[in-house]
Amino acid sequence: MDTSAARAAILSRIRQAQGRPEQVADTEYQQAKQYLAASNPGPRPDLGTDLVGRFCQQAERTSQTLDRVAQAGDVPGAVARYLDSIGIARQAIAWRTLTDLPWQASGIDVAFRKPVNEDLVGITGCFCAIAETGTLMLLSGPETYSSAALLPETHIALLPVSRIVGSMEEAFALAKQERGELPRATNFISGPSRTGDIEQTIVLGAHGPYRVHVILIDD
Secondary structure (H helix, E strand, C coil), X not given: CCCHHHHHHHHHHHHHHCCCCCCCCHHHHHHHHHHHHHCCCCCCCCCCCCHHHHXXXXXXXXXXXXXXXXXXXXXXXXXXXHHHHCCXXXXXXECHHHCCCCCHHHCCEEEXXXXXXXXXXXXXXXXXXXXXXXXXXXXXXXXXXXXXXXXXXXXXXXXXXXXXXXXXXXXXXXHHHHHCCCCCCEEXXXXXXXXXXXCCCCEECCXXXXXXXEEEECC
């Protein structure tokens, strides 16, 4: 369901109540940008210089599994080995941004579309990853649909090590620098879906994938 019209109507009423014009003026955008640029960041922990090592450590703490390859062309082989190791057929859906990888050469049947209930494996990239918490940051778009990381029971994420930043503040700054503004959906993924609602017992996969496998790419 498209909620953009309702959102626009709500924001319009708020602006009217504040005595502002219905549309945001360029001067307001500039004032907001200047305020953000002048704001001092809050205190942050010392993460050291090995952001890749820190990310891996934190990712494993949140029940993610990891693999590492030398280049993007090695990804399909790593995916095939992982699926074999957990006893799942070599079938998946994936982001359309990943069409150029040699999937067929590794015997993987990949459909580049949004998932349906029957799809067990979703393969995505990610915008960046956060070393402090072992978190993946995914930005939605026509070719990077959020559902690929949320609906299938197994989520495989491809992460170039050059896209690992220290903190969430740095992740937002990178998005602002490269995209200008955030897309309709921004997802932060820190391991498999989990809940402790029933008798405070942690259950994986309650609201999404119960496996998150990250393949780090050195190039």
